[in-house]
Amino acid sequence: MTRVFVPRDSSALSLGAETVARRIVEEARRRGAGVEIVRNGSRGLFWLEPMVEVETAGARHAYGPVSPADVESLFEANFLSAAKHRLSLGRPEEIPYLARQTRLTFARAGLTDPVSLDDYIAHGGYRGLRRALEMSPAQIVEQVTRSGLRGRGGAGFPTGIKWKTALEAPATPKYVVCNADEGDSGNFADRMVMEDDPFELIEGMTIAAVCIGAEQGYIYLRSEYPHSLRMLNLALGEATRRGYLGSDVLGSGRRFNIEVRLGAGAYICGEETAMLESLEGKRGMVRFKPPLPAIEGLFGKPTIINNVISLATVPLIIERGGDFYHEYGVGRSRGTIPMQLAGNVARPGLVEVPFGVTLRELVYDYGGGTASGRPVRAVQVGGPLGAYFPESLLDTPIDYEAIADKRGILGHAGVVVFDDSVDLSHMARWAMQFCAIESCGKCTPCRIGSIRGAEIIDRIVKNSDRQANLALLGDLCDTMANASLCALGGLTPLPVLSALRHFPGDFGLTSEDIARAKLPG
Amino acid sequence: MEKREIEWNPTEVRSIVERFRERPGALMLVLHEVQKRIGHIPRDSVPIIARGLNLSRAEVHGVITFYHDFHSSPRGRHVIKVCRAESCQAMGAEKLAAHAIGRLGIEFGANTPDGEYTLEPVYCLGNCACSPAMMVDEELYGRVDPQRFDSIIASLGERRR
Numbered sequence: 001m002t003r004v005f006v007p008r009d010s011s012a013l014s015l016g017a018e019t020v021a022r023r024i025v026e027e028a029r030r031r032g033a034g035v036e037i038v039r040n041g042s043r044g045l046f047w048l049e050p051m052v053e054v055e056t057a058g059a060r061h062a063y064g065p066v067s068p069a070d071v072e073s074l075f076e077a078n079f080l081s082a083a084k085h086r087l088s089l090g091r092p093e094e095i096p097y098l099a100r101q102t103r104l105t106f107a108r109a110g111l112t113d114p115v116s117l118d119d120y121i122a123h124g125g126y127r128g129l130r131r132a133l134e135m136s137p138a139q140i141v142e143q144v145t146r147s148g149l150r151g152r153g154g155a156g157f158p159t160g161i162k163w164k165t166a167l168e169a170p171a172t173p174k175y176v177v178c179n180a181d182e183g184d185s186g187n188f189a190d191r192m193v194m195e196d197d198p199f200e201l202i203e204g205m206t207i208a209a210v211c212i213g214a215e216q217g218y219i220y221l222r223s224e225y226p227h228s229l230r231m232l233n234l235a236l237g238e239a240t241r242r243g244y245l246g247s248d249v250l251g252s253g254r255r256f257n258i259e260v261r262l263g264a265g266a267y268i269c270g271e272e273t274a275m276l277e278s279l280e281g282k283r284g285m286v287r288f289k290p291p292l293p294a295i296e297g298l299f300g301k302p303t304i305i306n307n308v309i310s311l312a313t314v315p316l317i318i319e320r321g322g323d324f325y326h327e328y329g330v331g332r333s334r335g336t337i338p339m340q341l342a343g344n345v346a347r348p349g350l351v352e353v354p355f356g357v358t359l360r361e362l363v364y365d366y367g368g369g370t371a372s373g374r375p376v377r378a379v380q381v382g383g384p385l386g387a388y389f390p391e392s393l394l395d396t397p398i399d400y401e402a403i404a405d406k407r408g409i410l411g412h413a414g415v416v417v418f419d420d421s422v423d424l425s426h427m428a429r430w431a432m433q434f435c436a437i438e439s440c441g442k443c444t445p446c447r448i449g450s451i452r453g454a455e456i457i458d459r460i461v462k463n464s465d466r467q468a469n470l471a472l473l474g475d476l477c478d479t480m481a482n483a484s485l486c487a488l489g490g491l492t493p494l495p496v497l498s499a500l501r502h503f504p505g506d507f508g509l510t511s512e513d514i515a516r517a518k519l520p521g
Numbered sequence: 522m523e524k525r526e527i528e529w530n531p532t533e534v535r536s537i538v539e540r541f542r543e544r545p546g547a548l549m550l551v552l553h554e555v556q557k558r559i560g561h562i563p564r565d566s567v568p569i570i571a572r573g574l575n576l577s578r579a580e581v582h583g584v585i586t587f588y589h590d591f592h593s594s595p596r597g598r599h600v601i602k603v604c605r606a607e608s609c610q611a612m613g614a615e616k617l618a619a620h621a622i623g624r625l626g627i628e629f630g631a632n633t634p635d636g637e638y639t640l641e642p643v644y645c646l647g648n649c650a651c652s653p654a655m656m657v658d659e660e661l662y663g664r665v666d667p668q669r670f671d672s673i674i675a676s677l678g679e680r681r682r
Contacts, residue, residue: 011651014663046650183645185606191647223590224646226659261546262553264588267644281548282580283587299545342649343611349650371612380607384644414649416608427607434606434644440587 001034002080005053005060007110009042009195010227011188016068017050023071024052033080041196043110044350045097053092056082062089097347097366102328104336105313106189106352109196115234117242120199126244128315132207133252135318137167140211144314146322148334152189153179153270153307154382154411154487156400159314162304165294167212169302176208176217177279177298177305181263181270183222184383186342186414190308192350194221194228197312198235202258204311206249207318208304209256217258218298220275223265232260267438271486272305274440285440286486307412309338329355333399343380343416344370353398360394363417374419378503380427382411384434385491387498388424407498407521409491424503429457431495435488445480446489452476453496460507470509470517473500478520497521527595529559534566538573547574548584552591561592597632597639599677601625602656605642608649613666617653618642620667624674638674 006012006021021037028035042049051064052074061082063074070087077085089095092110103109112119120126132140145160166174178201182190193201205217221229236258239245247255261279263269269278273287276298297303313335317325325335333355339362341348346368353362363369363379370376378388387408389396396406403410418427435450456473460466477493484490497519500507504514534555541550551570555562562585571578585591603618622628625638632639648654651663655670662673 010661011648011663014648014651014654014661044650049651182647185604185645186608186649187645188647188649224643224656227661261549264549264553264590265643266588278549279546281546281550281584283583340649342608343652348652384607414608416611416649418611422611427610430607430610438644 001036003036003038003055004080005038005040005055007042007050008039008114009049010191010225011046012042012049012051013227015049015065019068020050020052020066020071023068027071027075031075033075035080038113040112041109041114042192043092043098044106044192045095045347046349047347048089051089051092054079054082056080060092062092062095063087064089097349097351100366101352102336102354103352104316104325104328105200105309105338106192106197106350107316108200109192109350112197114196114198114231115238117199117235117238117244120197124319125199125315126203128318129203129206129210129244129250132210132318133250133254137211137213140207140318141167143318143322147317147325148322148329148332149310149313149317149325150333150400151307152309152313152337152412154184154409156410159306159310162294162306163208163211165292166302166304169295171296171300171302172213173216173301174212174214175298175301175303176205176212176214177275177303178205178217178219178308178311179270179272179275179305180219180221180225180228180308181275182225182308182412183267183270184385184412184414186380186416187340187383187412188342189338189340189350189413191225191228193308193312194225195231198232199239200312200315201232201308202235202239202245204314205258206245206256207314208306208311210249210252210254212302212304214304215255215257217256218279219258219260220263220269220279221260222263222270229260229262236260266440267434268440268486268488271488274486275305276303283440285442288485309412330397330399331355331401333401337398337410337413339398340412340414341367341417342414344372344419345417346371355399356397358395358397359389359415362398362415363394367417370417370419372419372421374421376417377420377422378418378424378427380416380418380495381414382409383414384431385409385487385494386411386414387494388427388502389498390502393502407501408494424499424506425457425461426506428496428499428507429454429461431492431499432457435492439488443483443485443489445484446486446492449476449480449484449489450492453480453492457496457507460509463508466508467513467517470500470513474517474519481521493521527560527563529563529566531566531569533558534569535573538570542574548576548581552585556591561595564593595632595636598637599657600639600641601674602641602643602646603629604644604646604648604652604654604656606644606649608645609653612652614653617655617665617667617670620670624667624671
């Protein structure tokens with residue numbers, strides 16, 4: 001039996017991976033070839049998906065992108081013996097895009113069958129949890145703190161401090177909540193963990209639960225990810241059946257269960273307090289802070305809330321020690337960061353690298369420039385609330401502080417590339433419009449400011465009292481940034497102001513107009 | 522918008538409420554299930570849900586209207602969600618959106634008069650590395666150009682026949 005790997009990650013499926021797998025089975029049957037199909041995760045080289053791999057003599061050989069129509073010719077060329085074909089990519093781990101990465105959190109993505117617990121364990125899974133069960137809660141917190149891990153959901157808050165706060169909070173019961181409401185355009189790393197290595201997330205949540213003594217965990221998953229839901233539920237069922245979850249986790253006498261709860265299409269529920277409201281069955285309205293969720297979170301109880309990537313990185317940190325992880329990265333940005341390359345880029349995909357790599361390396365060396373072949377004009381970093389970077393700022397290193405220094409945010413580390421056909425006044429207007437669509441409505445700067453903001457941009461573009469409206473827009477952005485309750489209203493000015501500063505011509509403005517307007521931030 | 526009558530049974534709603542009422546934060550679970558079963562959340566089901574969960578009708582109505590996913594009126598047999606977020610915009614999503622409007626003959630948020638399709642915007646499907654993306658019911662598609670859009674819609678018709 002030759003093992004043939006066909007990914008079942010959402011993106012691979014969206015490009016026909018299911019039909020490719022079916023065609024391979026049919027063709028093998030017709031030819032009497034012994035083929036075992038393994039539905040692996042994706043390695044994140046999406047321009048090559050569906051990427052089919054064949055295992056011969058313990059080594060894998062990749063072919064891609066494979067369309068259903070290519071299957072017959074692959075058999076003709078004898079791909080089952082790793083023979084050459086026009087879609088040959090060689091050994092997948094030697095493809096430069098992948099070979100140059102540092103895959104820590106994504107070490108298993110694409111290698112394993114994501115819902116096979118045996119495969120997970122064979123590739124180093126559950127070593128972290130076994131270790132955690134021998135440690136005291138304080139020792140677990142110590143390792144997470146030493147690692148320097150900061151919240152990968154966007155805020156970049158030190159994970160160890162969150163855990164310590166929840167650990168020391170006296171109230172019970174305590175909860176572990178995974179924020180899987182990955183709503184930022186250009187971001188798909190959470191989705192990949194859930195679909196391509198879900199046990200890693202489950203293990204990370206279990207370690208968090210062991211640490212603070214939680215018995216119930218929730219994964220708050222956005223409804224736009226139905227395939228993630230299927231994969232998570234398969235993995236959770238398997239983990240429970242095999243005693244990695246349930247009333248006696250690995251014979252430790254500890255109880256821990258995880259339930260997936262679906263969101264309902266509200267972007268704001270990615271904000272942690274709105275998410276808690278939604279989990280409680282209410283409108284996703286942002287809460288005032290304090291109290292911190294670590295002290296009064298879900299149902300008013302101490303709650304660890306972490307993003308998918310943060311939690312999925314914990315097993316490795318506990319297994320190898322905080323210092324191991326801390327060795328990667330620069331400054332106060334430690335470890336690796338799974339960057340996501342999207343939009344108009346020739347080689348979109350997941351690029352996990354140590355902090356410190358520049359945007360230029362990412363966009364050109366990894367991404368290969370635009371998909372359209374036209375010049376790169378702007379790069380939005382960190383989702384819809386992130387700033388637009390012009391070509392001249394692409395040497396900025398990827399690091400929380402360095403990006404903030406350039407008036408941006410790293411956010412969830414998604415990078416969307418635009419070619420020279422983009423109109424930044426349109427994108428700035430869109431940022432305001434998106435805020436208006438998704439605002440929970442609790443605070444005025446976000447609810448009303450976003451609507452007024454779009455109108456003011458229209459007036460600037462139409463050259464109606466341009467300089468006065470520019471000053472007004474600057475003032476509005478200042479109010480939104482400083483007087484909004486949460487990051488939605490607070491950060492919407494970032495894409496708007498960056499578009500104005502770096503691309504004034506798109507608004508019919510000059511650099512002098514911008515300088516005179518004394519924009520905030 | 523075109524109005525369609527869809528039969529639904531209050532007993533079914535009551536049994537859904539019964540199934541979830543002991544679960545913490547039950548309302549979201551109930552609303553998802555009602556919509557899955559009936560296709561939307563009928564206005565007349567609100568008092569049943571409210572009574573069953575010991576909430577006010579206003580609270581239930583408030584939650585239904587807060588979330589983009591919950592709908593108080595019937596939708597088409599197939600729900601077509603075209604992503605209009607940044608990454609897809611960078612790859613021509615607006616052209617695709619205009620094409621979808623022209624092909625289906627309806628605006629975003631509307632149902633076709635025959636009750637076949639509903640067209641909705643969505644802000645990110647997590648398929649940003651294969652932009653532009655769209656989702657039909659729960660099926661995700663990547664690298665969708667107008668031509669591929671048409672063939673996907675055509676295949677929906679064929680699947681039923």
